Amino acid sequence: DLTSWKAFLENSISGQSQNKGLLIESTERVAAYYEVVNGTNADVISLKGTNALGSLFYAPFQNYWNNKNPNFKIWNSDQNTWGTNSWSSIDIVATCDGTQVRITPTDSVYFTNGEIHLKGVAFNATLNRGQTYSVRAASRAAAHHLGGTKIEVISGCDIAVSVKDDGLLSYDDDGADWACYAADLAADQIIPVDHIGDTYIIMKGKMHADDDNGATADFDGERVFAIATQNNTNIYIDGTLKATLNEGQTYAHSVTNQYTLLTGDKPFYAWQISGYECEMGGAVIPTVGICTG
DSSP states (O other), X not given: OOGGGHHHHSOOOOSSEESOOOOOOOSSOOOEEEEEOOSSSOEXXXXXXXXXXXSEEEOOOOSSSOXXXXXXXXXXXXXXXXXXXXXXXEEXXXXXXXXXXXXXXXXXXXXXXXXXXXXXXXXXXXXXXXXXXXXXXXXXXXXXXXXXXXXXXEESSOEEEEEEEEEEEEOOOOSSOOTTOEEEEEEEEOOOGGGOEEXXXXXXXXXXXXXXXXXXXXXXXXXXXXXXXXXXXXXXXXXXXXXXXXXXXXXXXXXXSSEEEEEEXXXXXXXXXXXXXXXXXXXXXXXXXXXXX
């Protein structure tokens, strides 16, 4: 139980190195995950061992749901305000001293000291072993998330990268009440480009079936997001061309079939938002095109 250690592990400051890395070692092969536990906004982050380590990453994010404003009220009631300060961000951890990482954001980045880095303007961070570096989007608006942001090691050792998208707002506003309100965390440890592929099977979850009163929910349902790592990447849904993307661009597809074949002519990331009714979670999807161990 790491509850008492949260302040030493979770990044809340953007734009500066922190001593918050967590190293897990074992004498035999194990499976591990990091669980965020609370009453309203839980998630499980799958830790991917050596498959998480690499020198080139592109951050996968959704671009449809906004992050929750601290003053946003549940069910339109003055008595139900969740004061969470929710944002989307990228967390980087180094495995050796003197590692230099270059970040090229696809949208504006906010640093806790008040500094703003603009879209497309690369900046560097230097980390020692076990140090972390967080990069936070400057806006809560879904259209300004950091999907496709490039993270590359320019000197030093491999890194690991996680993404978190907190307080995602999904609700059914039928004009009378907000019965299907939710503000959820979607987070995962991602993989480097070495382990992505060009073929994915997307399985539909139970998101957006009914609201709490049994009525059909109005808000749009679950989605999968394809994030390109190379220019002129063609994205296909069940064999039909849907988009041609350049490096760092994202294509969003509404998942309505029980199974969807998502393919491309070049390797890309797949990020899915799924869940139950209007309760959401998110994860990077493993490719079925190659064996990653």
